[in-house]
Amino acid sequence: MKKSLKTVAVLAVALLASGEAFAKSKTGENKVKMEKLKLETKWDKTFALSEKVTHKKVTFTNHFGITLAADMYTPKTLPKNGKFAAIAISGPFGAVKEQASGFYANKMAERGFLTIAFDPSFTGESGGQPRYMNSPDINTEDFQAAVDFLSVQENVDP
Structure with missing residues (x-):
């Protein structure tokens, strides 16, 4: 019994979250956020950059x-x-x-x-x-x- 109530509760939270995400996507509020990447700042290629x-x-x-x-x-x-x-x-x-x-x-x-x-x-x-x-x-x-x-x-x- 406890397991089925827990499953229902998890499904309810998931449905609420997906409904909120859908509502935001329709209004344009929910833009995809770019992950912050750690980019190398110095030249790290196996070749030289062309002068052109x-x-x-x-x-x-x-x-x-x-x-x-x-x-x-x-x-x-x-x-x-x-x-x-x-x-x-x-x-x-x-x-x-x-x-x-x-x-x-x-x-x-x-x-x-x-x-x-x-x-x-x-x-x-x-x-x-x-x-x-x-x-x-x-x-x-x-x-x-x-x-x-x-x-x-x-x-x-x-």
Whole structure:
């Protein structure tokens, strides 16, 4: 008897919480909060930054609420129309943006593309628990979130 009352109480609290979250999401009050990430401030890549490119760290959130860390590589020369074509790059399972994906992002920026190299969920500087896990569904969402992030940058042609 005690166990079933406890179960009912837990379900009631869960339903109330989900109803409150739904109500807030309809009014726009309940924005996804970005997880505070600890980002490295010094150059930590396995390659040198091109002289034709600027670099900065950026973060964005996917639809699962996981905050992703990325390195943005921007060409120093602005296109005639003032907007760059953009590319999102991430490596294979276990790879981080300081390795191959960052190298290629740097090279593509040399060629005129604004690029981001990002760590997928659960990996590197990006958030998510448990760590070092792979989920094809969430990885796909990570790429969608990266494209969404790029498409709203002032200097990107969506």
